[in-house]
Structure formats: structure tokens, C-alpha cells
Amino acid sequence: MSVTESVQRQIAKVPQGEPFTNSRFLRLGSRAAVDKALSRLVEGGAIQRVARGVFVRPKQSRFVGNVMPDVSRVVEVIARDHGETVQVHGAEAARRFKLSTQMPTTPVYYTNGPTREIRIGNLKVKLMHTSSQRKLQHAGKMPGLALSALWYLGKNNISTEVVKRVQEGLSEEEFETLLSSRMPAWMSEAFRQYEAGRVHG
Missing domain, CATH: 1.10.10 (Arc Repressor Mutant, subunit A)
Structure with missing residues (x-):
């Protein structure tokens, strides 16, 4: 043959x-x-x-x-082929959780591989190198998407309302996974305040 x-x-x-x-x-x-x-x-x-x-x-x-296949799916396949981990960039992640209405013009992904641009059909996609393993946690899964959104919003823009919205976008199991993730102190504090508010509310 x-x-x-x-x-x-x-x-x-x-x-x-x-x-x-x-x-x-x-x-x-x-x-x-x-x-x-x-x-x-x-x-x-x-x-x-x-x-x-x-x-x-x-x-x-x-x-x-x-x-055409979903851009995220194509990026995942390319990353797997190169032995890389990729995660949706925070701007897009925040939009998916309805935490931002900004529509990124160029799809951007974090990667532990080199920073580069790839073309998928007529679309330019940017892969941005990050050495932060915390930003690549649960890559390709909903808790990872939530982390990416929260990193993007940053310390001064996370409130209990934001945490509530994130929880609404996740299943109970996904939210538990998110809570057990490695996160900076300011992020943990926002979750602690949210949980405390729920207990007293």
C-alpha cells in the first residue's frame, strides 16, 4: 500500500x-x-x-x-504537537465569563513555548510565552479559564460580585477545583470574602 x-x-x-x-x-x-x-x-x-x-x-x-474547526481546538492541536501547554488569554477568558465586554481583535493564548504568531485560515493568532505555571493551571478546562480571567482583571478589580459571576459560570465540581488551585494572596482573599459573605448571608 x-x-x-x-x-x-x-x-x-x-x-x-x-x-x-x-x-x-x-x-x-x-x-x-x-x-x-x-x-x-x-x-x-x-x-x-x-x-x-x-x-x-x-x-x-x-x-x-x-x-471551520474552532480556533481554540486548532491551537490545542498545534500545542500538543509541540509538547506545549496553552491557556486562553485573560481578556478573552474575562469576556466568556461576562466580566468584560472587550472583544480582543487578535486571539491570544499563553504558552510555555516560544512567543510567536500563527495563521489559522485568515486569522492571526498570537501565542505569548509565560514562565508562570500558575497561569497555565488547568489549561483547556473551565477552572483554568476562570483563573486566566481573574489574573487579567487583577488585584484592584476583583470583588465578591466578580467571584459570584465566576461561580455561576462553573459547575460545583469545577468551582471546587478552582478553589484548590495555586493562586496569589489577593485572589485567595477575594474567594475567602465571598465564602464568608455566603455563610453570613
């Missing part, structure tokens, strides 16, 4: 709309042979290239045609 056929057979098992990288197929042949096979499949329309070295089996919607 040729490398192209082997790659094609493996791709058929990948769910439509789920991004994957070329490294997934390196056991099937040399990198050059795998890249050539993937290029042929892109030309034939069997798969689409969404970023450098990242592909997807097109998912069709009768309303919008091709459905």
Missing part, C-alpha cells in the same frame, strides 16, 4: 471537522512522503489545510457550507 493510501485510510477514521497534524502519520512513511500525500489530498479536496501542518476533513453545513 502506498503512503498516500495509508494516510487516506487513517484520515477516514478522523471525525469531520476535527483538526489533525501531519505528525500523526509519520509512522507511515518519511516526512516528505507524508507531506506529499497530504498535499495531494488537499488538492483533491478530501482535506483542507487550516494552518501550517494542520488539516481537517471538511465538515459541511447546509447553511454556511464549510464549517
